[in-house]
Amino acid sequence: MNIMVEKQLLLSAEGIRIDGRRVDELRQVKMEVGVLKNCSGSAYIEQGKTKIIVAVHGPREAHPKHLALPDRALLRTRYHMAPFSTDERKSPAPTRREIELTKVIREALEPALLLEEFPKTTIDVFIEVLQADAGTRSAGITAASLALAEAGIPMRDLVTAVAVGKLNDRMVLDLNEEEDEHGQADMPVAMMPSLNKITLLQLNGRLTRDELIEGLRLAKKGIVALYEKQKQALKARFKQTLEAE
Ligand code: ADP
Numbered sequence: 001m002n003i004m005v006e007k008q009l010l011l012s013a014e015g016i017r018i019d020g021r022r023v024d025e026l027r028q029v030k031m032e033v034g035v036l037k038n039c040s041g042s043a044y045i046e047q048g049k050t051k052i053i054v055a056v057h058g059p060r061e062a063h064p065k066h067l068a069l070p071d072r073a074l075l076r077t078r079y080h081m082a083p084f085s086t087d088e089r090k091s092p093a094p095t096r097r098e099i100e101l102t103k104v105i106r107e108a109l110e111p112a113l114l115l116e117e118f119p120k121t122t123i124d125v126f127i128e129v130l131q132a133d134a135g136t137r138s139a140g141i142t143a144a145s146l147a148l149a150e151a152g153i154p155m156r157d158l159v160t161a162v163a164v165g166k167l168n169d170r171m172v173l174d175l176n177e178e179e180d181e182h183g184q185a186d187m188p189v190a191m192m193p194s195l196n197k198i199t200l201l202q203l204n205g206r207l208t209r210d211e212l213i214e215g216l217r218l219a220k221k222g223i224v225a226l227y228e229k230q231k232q233a234l235k236a237r238f239k240q241t242l243e244a245e
Helices: 003-010 096-112 135-151 177-182 209-244
Strands: 031-032 041-047 049-062 072-080 119-131 160-167 170-173 187-194 197-201
Touching: 003 177, 031 096, 031 135, 031 187, 031 209, 041 135, 049 135, 072 135, 096 119, 096 135, 096 170, 096 187, 096 197, 135 160, 135 187, 135 209, 160 209, 170 209, 187 209
Parallel strands: 072 119
Antiparallel strands: 031 041, 041 049, 049 119, 160 170, 160 187, 187 197
């Protein structure tokens, strides 16, 4: 395989990507809050071809009881890829990757939540990837914070996430699967945007210091745009409720 050819395809000399985006452009994003009826909160997100649904249950009495924490709610997450979400057949048993993402997503959400307001309860967040085209942990986090907000869990801020990466030695925003697979690096970032605090930062690949700074600048730009969409989706959800009353 000719790597140069592959690199050229990923990013043209004019800085145009395989799907026609510029380096600092997000994919098309759609968010909706309140898409399921049998849970406390739910949200759906499409980011390019990535499609994820999130359901939140709780806070509810911890079961089994020995799990209960005396001073706060226990936050549990589950990141799961539907068997039809990838082109390869995925084993129904949780993979190592799903177990890792379950943990990093919980750690990205937890700093935003006022869990101390619900001692001895559990809050469950189910993240179901319906279609994967990269960026599923970040889109999952963005949708999960919407579902948690709909469930009425008090929070310091929403959490908003996006991945940036390196193609052809340039930093780009919001990788799709082809870019994630053939690119030189990818770096998911989650933030509480109003508080300007990072709750998740991972890096797969190598970046120079300047590339890291540029990556964070691009991530912030994407996060600010996604945050606006989150707020719009929440407003649309509660406008519906008010109109129905
Ligand atoms: P993220 O989805 O957060 O970017 P990864 O970097 O691990 O996480 O995965 C990148 C992408 O690779 C996924 O979004 C998905 O499109 C694809 N992928 C991951 N696991 C599988 C798998 N088991 N089979 C096929 N594609 C996969």
